[in-house]
Amino acid sequence: xxxxxxxxxxxxxxxxxxxxxxxxxxxxxxxxxxxxxxxxxxxxxxxxxxxxxxxxxxxxxxxxxxxxxxxxxxxxxxxxxxxxxxxxxxxxxxxxxxxxxxxxxxxxxxxxxxxxxxxxxxxxxxxxxxxxxxxxxxxxxxxxxxxxxxxxxxxxxxxxxxxxxxxxxxxxxxxxxxxxxxxxxxxxxxxxxxxxxxxxxxxxxxxxxxxxxxxxxxxxxxxxxxxxxxxxxxxxxxxxxxxxxxxxxxxxxxxxxxxx
Amino acid sequence: xxxxxxxxxxxxxxxxxxxxxxxxxxxxxxxxxxxxxxxxxxxxxxxxxxxxxxxxxxxxxxxxxxxxxxxxxxxxxxxxxxxxxxxxxxxxxxxxxxxxxxxxxxxxxxxxxxxxxxxxxxxxxxxxxxxxxxxxxxxxxxxxxxxxxxxxxxxxxxxxxxxxxxxxxxxxxxxxxxxxxxxxxxxxxxxxxxxxxxxxxxxxxxxxxxxxxxxxxxxxxxx
Numbered sequence: 305x306x307x308x309x310x311x312x313x314x315x316x317x318x319x320x321x322x323x324x325x326x327x328x329x330x331x332x333x334x335x336x337x338x339x340x341x342x343x344x345x346x347x348x349x350x351x352x353x354x355x356x357x358x359x360x361x362x363x364x365x366x367x368x369x370x371x372x373x374x375x376x377x378x379x380x381x382x383x384x385x386x387x388x389x390x391x392x393x394x395x396x397x398x399x400x401x402x403x404x405x406x407x408x409x410x411x412x413x414x415x416x417x418x419x420x421x422x423x424x425x426x427x428x429x430x431x432x433x434x435x436x437x438x439x440x441x442x443x444x445x446x447x448x449x450x451x452x453x454x455x456x457x458x459x460x461x462x463x464x465x466x467x468x469x470x471x472x473x474x475x476x477x478x479x480x481x482x483x484x485x486x487x488x489x490x491x492x493x494x495x496x497x498x499x500x501x502x503x504x505x506x507x508x509x510x511x512x513x514x515x516x517x518x519x520x521x522x523x524x525x526x527x528x529x530x531x532x533x534x535x536x537x538x539x540x541x542x543x544x545x546x547x548x549x550x551x552x553x554x555x556x557x558x559x560x561x562x563x564x
Numbered sequence: 565x566x567x568x569x570x571x572x573x574x575x576x577x578x579x580x581x582x583x584x585x586x587x588x589x590x591x592x593x594x595x596x597x598x599x600x601x602x603x604x605x606x607x608x609x610x611x612x613x614x615x616x617x618x619x620x621x622x623x624x625x626x627x628x629x630x631x632x633x634x635x636x637x638x639x640x641x642x643x644x645x646x647x648x649x650x651x652x653x654x655x656x657x658x659x660x661x662x663x664x665x666x667x668x669x670x671x672x673x674x675x676x677x678x679x680x681x682x683x684x685x686x687x688x689x690x691x692x693x694x695x696x697x698x699x700x701x702x703x704x705x706x707x708x709x710x711x712x713x714x715x716x717x718x719x720x721x722x723x724x725x726x727x728x729x730x731x732x733x734x735x736x737x738x739x740x741x742x743x744x745x746x747x748x749x750x751x752x753x754x755x756x757x758x759x760x761x762x763x764x765x766x767x768x769x770x771x772x773x774x775x776x777x778x779x780x781x782x783x784x785x786x787x
Binding site: 367399403405407412423468471475 | 684686687689690691692693694695696697700704705708709712
């Protein structure tokens with residue numbers, strides 16, 4: 305499986321995420337310890353690791369859904385303060401950072417199109433007509449334009465997750481976070497969600513993805529990060545990490561997940 | 565059983581026009597009180613959810629006091645007690661509305677709290693992740709869903725409060741029970757008249773139940 309990486313990433317560009325020595329404690333548990341992570345525009349970073357390793361916590365720190373206690377975190381040029389004291393900066397960051405959740409988290413009381421238009425109308429002050437046009441275009445792009453007037457409960461899991469993706473994209477984010485986007489899906493629906501994400505990566509979106517889909521990771525990632533007990537143990541290109549892991553914990557993790 | 569007993573249908577029917585005169589008071593006190601109670605409930609229910617102790621504790625105190633004392637004592641306190649402080653009498657209907665308001669307000673505060681808390685954390689996370697402020701997330705995401713879940717409990721409280729107004733006969737409000745008592749005083753047909761009183765309460769509460777069921781069914785669309 306070779307990766308056709310036609311896109312060019314400007315490695316000298318200012319990183320959109322700059323995380324230095326980030327530490328998070330949950331009571332006695334040291335969830336993240338001294339995590340350094342930079343993401344440059346256009347880059348697709350995939351985070352892998354066992355459950356409970358802290359990978360979801362790490363990605364949730366980037367848009368402030370989790371607080372951290374120590375370290376420096378800068379997203380899109382704005383600094384996130386430790387202990388959830390960011391206030392206005394956090395909200396500004398969130399308007400530029402989209403997120404897709406494991407459980408979709410669509411708004412069940414709103415139709416598909418209203419799910420997508422809510423934030424552009426309330427946050428970006430878009431008119432209803434504008435917002436709706438954008439919503440329909442995005443639904444087209446993720447292949448479910450015909451579902452616009454349905455409610456989330458009327459859709460399959462795979463369709464719901466594609467709506468969630470369209471909802472996040474409607475804010476025209478500069479960075480997209482994916483927290484195990486296919487983990488709650490039936491196997492036959494995983495492909496359609498991964499296809500939409502693949503398309504997004506091809507268009508040059510900056511993405512940070514937590515996933516268990518190893519072949520997908522290998523295919524779309526510019527960089528793969530293996531995290532173990534809250535620490536980044538190994539990172540590199542997919543070929544480096546998957547074919548020639550240096551750290552023995554990475555080796556044993558990959559041996560476990562790649563054999564079946 | 566009294567063998568000579570005969571149900572006096574005529575007395576029962578004759579009492580109805582007289583009893584009907586009490587219904588506007590019953591409805592005014594229940595729905596007036598419930599409306600104010602809902603406003604109180606929204607405010608105190610949300611204060612109860614606040615992480616700030618100086619918001620949360622007054623709400624807890626209010627809820628515990630007015631949920632923990634009988635509505636009859638509350639109305640007696642308002643009607644007979646408060647004039648001592650205010651220096652002037654309080655109209656019985658006003659006292660009744662006030663009692664239903666503070667009493668139902670305490671219960672509705674808990675209904676509001678429960679409804680809001682029942683919404684999955686992921687909904688709030690999705691809202692704020694899109695850049696909505698906390699207030700916008702509450703208004704457009706949490707509240708509409710929470711309110712739907714509150715409807716059955718609010719309906720329950722409505723029915724309870726309607727029945728509670730029957731206690732206000734003691735302060736002389738001319739509501740249903742009071743009208744019945746007066747009518748019985750002249751006709752001595754307690755069985756017939758109280759049966760009619762009961763049926764009229766049922767007519768009111770069943771209508772409300774039906775309206776709520778329709779509202780709930782409508783609310784289910786999209787859930």
